[in-house]
Amino acid sequence: MIALPTIPYNTLVVAAGVAAVGFAAGVVGSLGVLRKRALVGDAAAHATLVGVAVAFLMTGRRDLPVLLLGAFIAAVTSLGVLVLLRRVTRTRDDAATAIVLGVSFGLGITLVSGITARGIPGGAGLEQFLLGHTAALTAADAVLLAGVSAAAVLLLVIGFKEATLVAFDAAFAAASGLPVAMIDYALVTLVAVMVVVGLPAAGAVLVTALVVIPPVAARQWTDRVTTMLVLAGCFGLIAALVGVGLSAAVPRLSTGPVVVLVAASIFVVSFVGSPSRGWLARWRRQRAVARGWAEGRIIEAALHAMQASASGSFSRHSIESCLGATVATNRALGRAWRGLLLRHAIEPVPASEASALANDSSHGISLWRLTDKGKGEAIERARRLAVWGDVLAVASGDARAFLTIDLPPPEAVFDAARLHAIRATVAASRP
C-alpha cells in the first residue's frame, strides 16, 4: 500500500520516455523517408540483436544503457558493412541490404539462443528485444531514452537546412559545396540511433516501422517539410503511447506489433481521408471532373435538340442517341443528369404545355427543356468550344499548355487582342 504512489510515477515516466522516442523517431524518420532511405534502418534494426547479446555476454548484466550501447555499435557496424559491400563487391544494393539484414539477424538469434540454452543468469529476457517489451523499463531507463531522443531531434534541427537540401536535391546540394556523403552518413546514423532507442518499445523486427510509417502518414497531409516533421513526430508519439498502453493491458502481448498496428491505422486514415492527397478526396475530384464533362455534353446535346425541334423541348431519347449512351445505364451520365436537374439547368416541360405540344409520335414520352440558366450554360460552352477550336487550329502549342478538361474561358488565358487575331485568322481561312 505504501509502495502504491511510486508505481504510477514509474509508469508515467516510462510513458513519457516512450512518447519522446515515438516523436523523435517520426521526426528523424521523415528525413530518412524523404531521402529515400526508408529501408536502410531495417538492416540496422535487425543487427541490433547481435549488439545486445554481445554487450550482455561482455558485461554479464542486463542494464539497458549497456545493452543499447552494444545495439548502437552493432547497428553502425552493420551500416558500415553495408557500405563496404556496395563499394568492394559486385552485389547490388538491394541484395546487400538483405544479406546484412538476414545474416546479422541469424548471428543475433544464434547468440541469444546460445545464451538461453546455457542458462546464463538474466539471459532469458534478451528475447524481449525481438518484439519489444516496455513493462520492465525503469524510470531511469525512460529518462535515458527520452534524453537520447531529445538529442537526436536537436541534432536534426541544427542540421535541418542541409539535411532538407540533400533530401530534395542531392545534386544541387553537392554543387553548392555541401558534403553530401557526410550528411547522408549523419542522417543514416541518426536513423540508427532512433532504431536503437526504439528497441524497447517496438523490438528489433518491427522498429523500422517507427521510422517509416509515421512519416509516410504525415506526408499525406502536407507538402511542407516542417509541418511534415512535426506531424510525423505527433503520429509517432501517439502510436508509441497507445501501443504501449494497449499492450500493457493485454497479457503476453508484445509492444512492437501493437505500436506498429496503431501507426498503420493512422496511416490508413491519412491515406484515405487526407483532404489534399487522400484517396477519398482524389476520387471525389476525379468524379467531379467526369460529372462536369458529362453535364456539358448533355446540355450541348439538349441545346441542339431544342433548336432542331419546333416545340423548343427535347426528349431524353433524342440526346441519348446523340451521346451514344443512356442516362439509365451510364453512371457518369446519370449523375450528371441528376446534377443538372438539381441545380435547375434542365426542367421537365409541365404537363399542360406538354399535352399542347405533343403530336402522335411523341405521345407518352416525357419532354424536357433547358431553363434559361441551362441555356446560358450551353451557349457559353458552345462558345468556349468554338474559340478553343480556333486557338487549337492556329496556335496549338499555346492551347495545349492551358486547355484542360475543365474548359476554362479563353479570355482568362489569352489577352483580348491575341484572341481576336486568332479568330480573325481562322475566319479568314474558312471558305
Added chain:
Amino acid sequence: MASLVSEFGAMHAWAIATAAVVSAGCALVGTLLVVRRMSLVGDAISHAVLPGIVVAVLAGGRPGGVLVLVGAVAAGLLTVWLTQLLSTQGGLAEDAGTGVVFTTLFALGVVIVTAAASRIDLDPTCVLYGVLELVPFDTVEIVSVNVPRAMLTATVVFLLLASAAWLTWKTQVLTAFDPDAARAVGVPVGFVTTGLMAATALATVASFEAVGAILVVAMLVVPASAAELLVHRLHHMAFVAIALAVAGAVIGYMAAWYFNTSAAGMMAVVLGFEYLVAAVLAPDDGILSRLARRMWLAWRVLCEDRLAAIWRAEEAAAIQPAHATASVVSATPNMTQVPPSRFSQRLALTWLAFSGRVAAVDGGWKLSAQGREEAGVIVRSHRLWEAWLGRHADIPLDHLHPPAEWVEHHLGAAVRNRIEAEVGQQGSDPHGRTIPPESEGKGEGEE
C-alpha cells in the same frame, strides 16, 4: 551417411534433410529475385506471409497443409498488390510503401498469434526463427517410414518450384535481363513476376517451421548473391546457389548442435560466411582477384609509360642532339593521375632492365631492340589516338594528351590499323610528331 546417422541419430538426419531441402527451394527462388533486384521484395513477402499462415491455421488448416500454403501465397501477393497500390494511388516511393506494408502485416500476424495462442500451435518466437530441432517430432507415415511433415511439405514445394523453373527457364531469363524484349516477344511479364512472388511465398511458407519468417531472407538472398559472384550464367548460378544453400544447411545444423544454439540462426551465419568467402576469393569478381587485376594493370601501365618516356627522349635526342638527355624518364606529364613515385619508377626500370628491354648507360637509360619495338607500339597507339580524337572530337590540341595517355595501353593492333586507315597515313599526330609505323615483329603483348 551411415556414420552420420549413427553420430547424430535419425532425428538429426531428418532435421538436416529438411533444412537442406528448404534451403534449396529458397536458393532457387532467390536466384531470380537477386538478378531481378527484388531481394527486398522477397524480404517483405517472407515477413508478410505470417498473417496468411495464421489465418489459415485458425480456419482449420494444418501447418504445412494445402490451406496454409494457399493462405501464405495469398498474403504474399496481397503484400505486392498493396505496395503497388500505395505507389500508384498514393505516390509513395516503392521502399517506403514496402516498409509500411510488410511491417503492418507482420505485426498483424504476431498479434493474432499471441491472441490465439491457446487455440493454435504457433508461438511468437517460433514465428521469428523457427524450431528446426522440433521438426522430426511431427511426422506422417509414408510407406512405413515416418517422414517429418515439414520435410514432406518442403519436398513437394521444392519439386513444384524446380519443375516450374525448369519449364519456364527461358522466359525467366528473358524477363530478368530484358523485360522490354520479353514484352515485345509476347511474354506476359506481369504474370511472370506475379508467379515469382507466389513462388517466393511458397518457398517461405515451406521454410516457416524450420527457420521462421525472418531468417528466410538470408536463405533467399545470401546463397544466390554468393553464387552470382562465383559464376556468370544464370542456370549455373541457380545450381551453385542450391549447392551453397545445402552446404549451409548441413554445416549450420551441425555447428548449431556443436555449440548448442539455434540451428536456423547458425544456418544464416554459415551462409553469411560462405558469402564472405565468395566475395573475397571469387575467381573473377572476388575482392582479391579484382585487386590483383588492378595492381597488374597499374604495373603494366607503369612499365609501358617508362618505355614510352625513354622512346620519346631518344626521339627528341635524334631531332635535337643538343638537348639529348635520354635519362629523362618521367618526361610524360600525366594530368589525369598522380605521377608514380620515384620508388615505383625505379622498380619498373629495374624490371625492364632485368627483362632486357632497357639498358643502363652512364646515368641514364637506353632501349634495347625489343624495348624499342614495344615502346614504339605504345607511342604509336598514343599518337594515333590523338590524331583520331583531333579529327572526330572537338577538343583543343592541348587537351588531346590525357585521354591518349590512358587509351595507349588498351589499343590492339587491329584497332590501331583501323584508326590509321581512317585518319589517313599522314604519318604525324596533331602536334606534328611522327607516328611510328606498326612493327613487323611479334611485340603484341598488350591488348
